[in-house]
Amino acid sequence: MKATVLHAPGDIRVDELPDPAIVAPTDALVRITPACVCGSDLWPYRGINDVPEPARIGHEFVGLVEEVGTEVTTVRPGDFVVAPFMYSDNTCPHCRAGIQSACATGGFWGGTDRDGRRVDGGQGEYARVPLADGTLVATSEVPSDDLVPSLLALSDVMGTGWHAAVAAGVQRGDTVVVVGDGAVGLCGVLSAAQLGAGRIVAMSRHASRQAIARRFGATDVVAERGDDAVAAVTELTDGVGADAVLECVGTGEAMTTAIRVARPGATVGYVGVPHGVELPVRAMFSRNVGVAGGVAPVREYLPMLRDLVLAGDIDPGVVFDLEVPLAEVAEAYAAMDERRAIKSLIRT
Amino acid sequence: MKATVLHAPGDIRVDELPDPAIVAPTDALVRITPACVCGSDLWPYRGINDVPEPARIGHEFVGLVEEVGTEVTTVRPGDFVVAPFMYSDNTCPHCRAGIQSACATGGFWGGTDRDGRRVDGGQGEYARVPLADGTLVATSEVPSDDLVPSLLALSDVMGTGWHAAVAAGVQRGDTVVVVGDGAVGLCGVLSAAQLGAGRIVAMSRHASRQAIARRFGATDVVAERGDDAVAAVTELTDGVGADAVLECVGTGEAMTTAIRVARPGATVGYVGVPHGVELPVRAMFSRNVGVAGGVAPVREYLPMLRDLVLAGDIDPGVVFDLEVPLAEVAEAYAAMDERRAIKSLIRT
Numbered sequence: 062m063k064a065t066v067l068h069a070p071g072d073i074r075v076d077e078l079p080d081p082a083i084v085a086p087t088d089a090l091v092r093i094t095p096a097c098v099c100g101s102d103l104w105p106y107r108g109i110n111d112v113p114e115p116a117r118i119g120h121e122f123v124g125l126v127e128e129v130g131t132e133v134t135t136v137r138p139g140d141f142v143v144a145p146f147m148y149s150d151n152t153c154p155h156c157r158a159g160i161q162s163a164c165a166t167g168g169f170w171g172g173t174d175r176d177g178r179r180v181d182g183g184q185g186e187y188a189r190v191p192l193a194d195g196t197l198v199a200t201s202e203v204p205s206d207d208l209v210p211s212l213l214a215l216s217d218v219m220g221t222g223w224h225a226a227v228a229a230g231v232q233r234g235d236t237v238v239v240v241g242d243g244a245v246g247l248c249g250v251l252s253a254a255q256l257g258a259g260r261i262v263a264m265s266r267h268a269s270r271q272a273i274a275r276r277f278g279a280t281d282v283v284a285e286r287g288d289d290a291v292a293a294v295t296e297l298t299d300g301v302g303a304d305a306v307l308e309c310v311g312t313g314e315a316m317t318t319a320i321r322v323a324r325p326g327a328t329v330g331y332v333g334v335p336h337g338v339e340l341p342v343r344a345m346f347s348r349n350v351g352v353a354g355g356v357a358p359v360r361e362y363l364p365m366l367r368d369l370v371l372a373g374d375i376d377p378g379v380v381f382d383l384e385v386p387l388a389e390v391a392e393a394y395a396a397m398d399e400r401r402a403i404k405s406l407i408r409t
Numbered sequence: 410m411k412a413t414v415l416h417a418p419g420d421i422r423v424d425e426l427p428d429p430a431i432v433a434p435t436d437a438l439v440r441i442t443p444a445c446v447c448g449s450d451l452w453p454y455r456g457i458n459d460v461p462e463p464a465r466i467g468h469e470f471v472g473l474v475e476e477v478g479t480e481v482t483t484v485r486p487g488d489f490v491v492a493p494f495m496y497s498d499n500t501c502p503h504c505r506a507g508i509q510s511a512c513a514t515g516g517f518w519g520g521t522d523r524d525g526r527r528v529d530g531g532q533g534e535y536a537r538v539p540l541a542d543g544t545l546v547a548t549s550e551v552p553s554d555d556l557v558p559s560l561l562a563l564s565d566v567m568g569t570g571w572h573a574a575v576a577a578g579v580q581r582g583d584t585v586v587v588v589g590d591g592a593v594g595l596c597g598v599l600s601a602a603q604l605g606a607g608r609i610v611a612m613s614r615h616a617s618r619q620a621i622a623r624r625f626g627a628t629d630v631v632a633e634r635g636d637d638a639v640a641a642v643t644e645l646t647d648g649v650g651a652d653a654v655l656e657c658v659g660t661g662e663a664m665t666t667a668i669r670v671a672r673p674g675a676t677v678g679y680v681g682v683p684h685g686v687e688l689p690v691r692a693m694f695s696r697n698v699g700v701a702g703g704v705a706p707v708r709e710y711l712p713m714l715r716d717l718v719l720a721g722d723i724d725p726g727v728v729f730d731l732e733v734p735l736a737e738v739a740e741a742y743a744a745m746d747e748r749r750a751i752k753s754l755i756r757t
Contacts (some may be wrong), residue, residue, distance in 0.1 A: 154649045155673050160697050218713035228699065301502045325503050325511035328701060329692070338702075340688040346679070351507050351576065353676060353702025355694040 064185025070108030081189035086132035089193035096122040119184025119218040120146040120170040142197040145359035151195030161360040195318025210378025218358030219377040222248025228354035229330030230306040233257030241309030242270040244380040244404040249307040384408040412533025418456030429537035434480035438543035442659040446472040467532025468518040469564040492546040493707035497541030509708040510652040558726025568707030570596025576702035577678030578655035581605030589657030592728040592752040598656040602626025642670040649667040
């Protein structure tokens with residue numbers, strides 16, 4: 062099969078790799094259609110994370126089940142399925158507590174499973190899915206093409222934005238600030254709106270992203286950064302600060318801003334993988350600002366979010382503003398790296 | 410009046426100071442009976458916090474109202490009152506949100522109020538109480554002597570332990586770990602028990618404190634520290650970790666232990682003033698362990714905790730294991746500093 066391999070920072074290629082096959086009775090074989098590129102794929106692409114050897118990459122896909130192992134009971138050949146960005150058994154204590162991203166037997170696409178077997182990346186023609194029952198979520202019928210991007214968005218960015226909103230404790234009527242206008246931040250806006258936020262302040266300086274934020278429910282946009290952004294939110298909230306804050310970037314500046322705009326007693330829900338973040342514990346303590354979040358347990362939210370998409374209540378797929386065939390995956394990465402695209406969909 | 414003054418690290422004295430009087434219409438004048446010493450008083454006493462000049466000290470007291478300003482409506486002369494460790498208006502947005510410790514017009518005992526007037530410390534014969542309606546909580550009648558220590562404990566340690574449990578999100582049936590066997594940690598155990606925790610692991614290596622922890626509801630005691638403590642909790646929880654963790658010390662080691670024993674998705678409720686704490690954001694992120702808490706809004710919890718004490722449901726006053734007259738306040742400090750006493754009560 063053809064699949065994406067990151068050979069070195071900036072050197073992303075489509076290679077010919079062995080076709081995957083069922084190897085464990087809990088596996089499923091999925092034909093990917095389509096996949097996409099994540100903001101976190103850019104960390105190794107940019108060389109911020111090491112790339113010691115060529116690595117399979119990609120962890121967001123939907124597809125059609127081709128074959129299942131003998132122990133798989135919840136998905137069947139022909140089913141349309143959404144894969145979360147991690148696989149999980151969904152039965153261990155951490156999964157049962159709703160933190161499938163800490164699954165005792167789960168792991169990341171592109172790594173190795175607990176039996177030492179290669180796990181496929183998510184940007185290729187096929188993937189062997191370990192622990193298929195605990196990982197995949199099927200729709201009752203194959204969805205129409207127009208719904209596919211929104212279902213694909215559930216594999217990571219929508220579930221991650223939702224996790225930020227849940228971790229931040231968004232309540233009905235709250236004033237919510239969302240730091241970050243990438244796909245996750247925009248999905249955070251959509252999540253806060255679904256949870257009933259009364260006012261949603263999107264921090265964004267890009268017109269196209271501001272437009273999506275407003276479509277998703279943002280009532281205010283703050284284009285400033287740093288001190289000016291804090292001042293703007295302070296003014297918008299009559300000096301009080303936000304009831305809940307979603308930090309959807311992962312940089313030190315974003316986290317600092319997030320904590321500063323939180324009102325005393327509020328929680329910053331953070332889902333951006335921290336790079337250079339130092340938490341200001343004394344300031345957090347003196348103002349009773351908490352931080353919660355982490356690697357999103359997308360599998361936990363997937364059935365509910367699938368139903369919202371199928372009911373037409375949410376349309377997170379609008380974050381895809383570039384679509385390329387697998388052969389042109391390099392452009393999918395370059396466009397996001399250069400911020401020409403919010404999020405790239407890859408036709409496999 | 411006689412009142413305690415910290416002249417320099419280790420040099421605590423009872424000085425003759427001017428008698429306080431009502432100066433604002435929202436003031437009350439309270440005859441203190443009795444006061445006590447807080448673990449946080451030891452930071453300047455030990456010279457860990459600077460003592461640039463002699464400073465009034467103490468922030469925990471109960472007493473009898475002697476006189477009130479013309480605008481005070483909720484307490485009257487003769488009332489027995491509990492003072493939280495900060496004064497607050499209880500009407501600003503932060504107070505209304507339950508974070509009176511961030512009150513827009515409130516502040517600390519021993520400092521200066523927003524009009525630049527000296528505010529008395531809490532370890533003396535009298536105190537002028539600013540914003541009396543928003544600060545003091547009265548009992549319907551003067552309580553019997555045996556209840557006074559438990560009501561005094563509400564001025565800080567019990568409300569602070571309660572805040573740790575609330576911030577940690579303790580739910581009925583939870584397995585809760587409490588790091589710290591000082592008065593706050595012990596009150597954290599009591600709070601977790603009141604909130605319905607199913608199992609409470611107290612970390613303590615002192616027999617007298619272990620005994621109080623068990624009296625307050627601890628089901629298990631872990632005497633180890635560091636890696637061994639983490640291993641002990643891991644074994645007690647079948648490898649899963651604690652559902653909620655209360656960090657009631659404020660040192661880096663205590664926070665590290667607290668975060669490590671938390672199960673994925675759990676929150677560390679922290680109320681120890683951070684000294685040398687660095688939050689391990691990457692580890693927190695990868696395991697979805699949050700931190701929440703800070704300066705406890707004791708005023709928020711006081712009416713409810715008062716009722717629990719008066720009903721005989723909680724008896725936090727057992728944390729007082731030393732009682733001295735005001736003239737011997739130096740011994741009250743020394744005994745806590747040398748860990749000969751858990752908490753010292755000062756008869757004024």
